[in-house]
Amino acid sequence: MKTFRKILLGEEFNRATASIIAILIGLLVGFLVLLISNSAEALAGFKIILSGGFSTGAKGMGQVLYFATPLILTGLSVGFAFKTGLFNIGTPGQFIIGAFAAVYIGVTCTFLPAPLHWIAALLAATIAGGLWALIPGILKAYLNVHEVISSIMMNYIGMYLANYLTKSTIYDIRKAQSLNVADSAVLPKGGLDYIFYNDLGGVKDLSTVNSGIWIAIVVAILIYFIINKTTFGYELKACGFNQNASNYAGINAKRSIVLSMVIAGMLAGLGGGLLYLSGASGRHLKVVDMLAVEGFNGIPVALLGLSNPIGIIFSAFIIAYITQGGNYLQTLNFAPEVIDIIIACIIYFSAFALYFRKLLPFLIKKGRGDRQ
Amino acid sequence: MGMEYIIEMLNITKSFPGIIANDAITLQLRKGEIHALLGENGAGKSTLMSVLFGLYQPENGVIxxxxKExxxxxxxxxNNLGIGMVHQHFKLIQNFTVLQNIILGVETTKNGFLKMDEARTKVMALSDQYGLKVDPDTLIEDITVGMQQRVEILKMLYRDNEILIFDEPTAVLTPQEIEELMKIMKELAGEGKSILFITHKLNEIKSTADRCTVLRKGKYIGxxxxxTTSKETMSEMMVGRKIQFTIDKNPSIPNASHFEVRSLTVSSKRSAKKAVNNVSFTVKxxxxxxxxxxxxNGQSELVYALTGLGPIESGQIFLNGKEITKMSVRDRNVLGMSHIPEDRHKDGLILDYTLAExxxxxxxxxxxFQDHGFIKFNATHTYADRLITEFDIRSSQGSKTMAxxxxxxxxxxxxLxxxxxxxPEILIAVQPTRGLDVGAIEYIHKQLVEQRNSGKAVLLVSLELDEVMNVSDRIxxxxxxxxxxxxxxxxxxxQELGLYMAGSKRKEVVL
Incomplete structure (x- = not known):
C-alpha cells in the first residue's frame, strides 16, 4: 500500500495521469455536446469518436498517423518555446509558410533526383518557418515587443502571403488548389505501406501516411536531447526561467531568445513540409482565408504533453485520433459545425491537463487525510 | 491561566515532504507585548507564522x-480574528496609490461606488496617531521601501487588527528607517496592539522586544x-553553539595593485545626475x-558596470593589468571575476533549476562539465556534492533540490x-549577508576573510555598518x-562613518 501511494504521488505518474484524466473529461464534455445537439444519435456518435481511426481499419489508423505528423511538429514548436519561456502562438503562420516553401520546391525544382528533391523541399520548409519566427524573435529580444502580438501579426501575413504566392506560382485552377508536387518530392512510404492499407478485393487502398511520421518522431527525440542534455538547451532554458540571472552567468540572453524563436519556427515549418509533401492523395494548399488548424492545435498538443517532447508524440497521436473519429461523425446526422465544436471541446478541455497536474497530489493527500 | 495570552499556539506540528518544519512548537503572545520570534533561516519561523495566518494547516496542535480555541x-x-501581517516581500499593487492599496479588499462603498473620503479620513487619522507618515495619493512605485512598509502597517491598522505580525521587517531598510520602525512598533505596543516580530537580528530584539521565543531546526528551544538574557545566550539558543561576533583576522598584507578602476562614470536612468561619477579606486x-x-547611492550601478552587466559612460577597468572595460560578462568571468550579486533571486540563481544546475x-x-555540447551530468553531480559538503549547503534533496x-x-x-x-582573481561581493542569520553571516564573513588571506582581491559592497567595520581592510x-x-x-x-554616508561630511580623497 505504501509503495502504491508512493507511485501515486510520483512525479511521472502524476504527469501522465493528469493528461489522461484531462482527456477523459474532454471526452465527457464532448459527449454532453453530442447529447445536446442530437440526443438520439449521441451514443452512436460517441462510439464513433472513441473508435477514432479504427472505424475504417488499417487505412484509418494510417490516416491518424498522417494527421499526427504535423501536430507532433507544431506541438514541439509550442512546447520548445514554452520550455524557453516564450509563447509561440505563431505556429499557423510558420506552418503555412513552411508548407508553401516545400510545395513550391516540390513542384518547380524537378531537376533534382528523388531523395535530394524531398530533402531540399523539407529544408526549405524548415528554413522558411525559422525565418518567419525570426522576426518576432528579434522584436522580442531587442525591442521587447511581446512575441504573442508579433506572432499573431505574422500569422496573418503568412497566411495571405502563402495564398498569394500559391495562386501566382503553383496553382491548379481546375482543382482550386496547389499543383501536385513531383513524384521525386513526395516523401517515401518508409515501409508503412505494408501496414496501413485496406484490401479492396486484391487492390491495396493505401493510407496517405509516409515516412514523415518517422521524421517527426526522430525530431521529437532530438529536441528532447537538446532541451535536457546539452549546454545549448541549458542556456535556452536558463533564459526562459530567468533572463537576469542568465546575463549574470554570461549567457547572451538576447541571442538565446532569438534562437529559441527560430528553432520553434523551424519545427512548425517542417511540420508544414511533412504534411504537404504527400502526393496526389495527400493534402494540397487551398487558397482560403483561414489560419492553419494544425498550427493552433500545436498549443493543446504541447499543453497535453506538458511540453515534454516524448509526451508531445503521444498527445499528438491522441488528438489526431479523436479528430479523425470526429470526422467520421458525418455518417450520422450531425451538422459539420457541430462536429467541429465537439472536436474543439475535447481538445481544449483536455488542454486543462496542467490544472489537473496541480490538483492531483492535493486530492490524493486530502483523501488520505480523511481516512485517518 | 490561559487568559493572559491573546494568542496561544500550542504544540503546532507541520511537515512538508522530507522535512518537519514545525515540531510541536508552542508560542504564547501576551496582550500589548512585542514578542520576537528568533531562529536561523529554515528554523520554521515563517511556517509557524503562515499557520497563524491561515496559509498552512497544521497536522497537530491548537490555536x-x-x-478560546x-x-x-x-x-x-x-483577518476576522484581528491578525494582520506585514510580509517580507510586500503585497502591494505598484500602480495603485497608497490610499487605494490600504483600502483594497475592505473598500467602503455606496450603491456600488467607492467612497474614498471616509477611507481617507480614517487613514489620515491613523497616520497621525502612530506617526506613520505617508502621502495617500502617491503611487507605490514612486515611494521608498521604508514608506511602502508604512503602507503595509497602515493596511493592518485600517483593518483594526490587534495582533500584528512583522516578518523580517528590517531586512530591506536603511539604519535610519530601522530606528523609525522600532519606534513605531513600540508605540503600537503601547496602544495595546500585540506584536510578533520575526527576525534574526539580535540588536533589534534587544532594543525592542519584551520576550523572545527561539526556534532551531523546526524545534521549540525556549x-x-x-x-535579562544576553545576546550571546540568545544566539547560542538559536544556533546551538557559541557565535563569534567579531572576526579574527590578521592585518592585511596588500600586494601589488590588482583590480583598478579609473574615472568610472555611469549615467543614471532616472535623472540627469550621474549614478556613478568619476569613481577611481584600486583593490590590491x-x-x-x-x-x-x-x-x-550608486552601488548597484557601480557593480553592474564593473561586472559588465550594465553600461558605462566613460572610464576604464583593469584586472591584473589587463583592460576589461569592454569585455563581455563571460570573458570577465573566465578571466577571474567572481560576483556575489545583491539580489540572489533576480541575478544570482535560476530558481527553477536544481542546486546542481x-x-x-x-x-x-x-x-x-561538457563534452561536445552535452552536459556531463555525472561530473555535475559529483561536483555539486563536493560543494554541498564543503560549504555545508543544506537542502531536502541534495544536489537535485530545486533552488x-x-x-x-x-x-x-x-x-558563495x-x-x-x-x-577568482577578484571577488565582488554585494551585500553578501543580506537577510541572513548570524550563523550564516559568520560563515560568509569567514569565507571572505579566507579569500583575502589566500591572496585574492575582495571588493565588498555593504550597507551594514557592523559588516563594514568588522570585515574590511579599507573603506x-x-x-x-x-x-x-x-x-x-x-x-x-x-558615528563618523555614518556622517560620511549621510553626506554631511566629506573628505578630499586622494587616490
Missing part, C-alpha cells in the same frame, strides 16, 4: 485566541525574557576593500560556493555616486 483556514479567518591582492554607503551556472561550458525550495541562507551559501570555486564611502571618504576601519568610528 487559541483569548483562551479557533480554527484559521485562510487569511480571511485570520522563551526568554529579553531584558590580499585586501578586502569595502564600498560603504546608504542604499541607492545552479552550481555549474558559470562553468557549464568548460570541458569539466526555489531552499532557504535564503542556503541559497546564499550555494552562490559557486563564486569562490571559480578561483570607501559612496555618496550620490561619488567617493566621499577613504578610511581605515581602525582609525574611524561608526
Amino acid at each position: 487559541t485566541k483569548a483562551g 479557533v480554527s484559521i483556514n485562510n487569511p480571511n479567518d485570520a 522563551t526568554v525574557d529579553v531584558q 591582492k590580499g585586501e578586502i576593500l569595502c564600498i560603504a554607503g546608504i542604499d541607492g 545552479n552550481l555549474i551556472l558559470k562553468k557549464y561550458f568548460t570541458p569539466e 526555489r525550495s531552499m532557504s535564503g541562507g542556503n541559497q546564499q551559501k550555494a552562490i 560556493a559557486r563564486e569562490i570555486n571559480n578561483d 570607501l564611502v559612496l555618496f550620490e555616486g561619488e567617493i566621499v571618504a577613504d578610511l581605515m576601519p581602525a582609525e574611524t568610528t561608526v
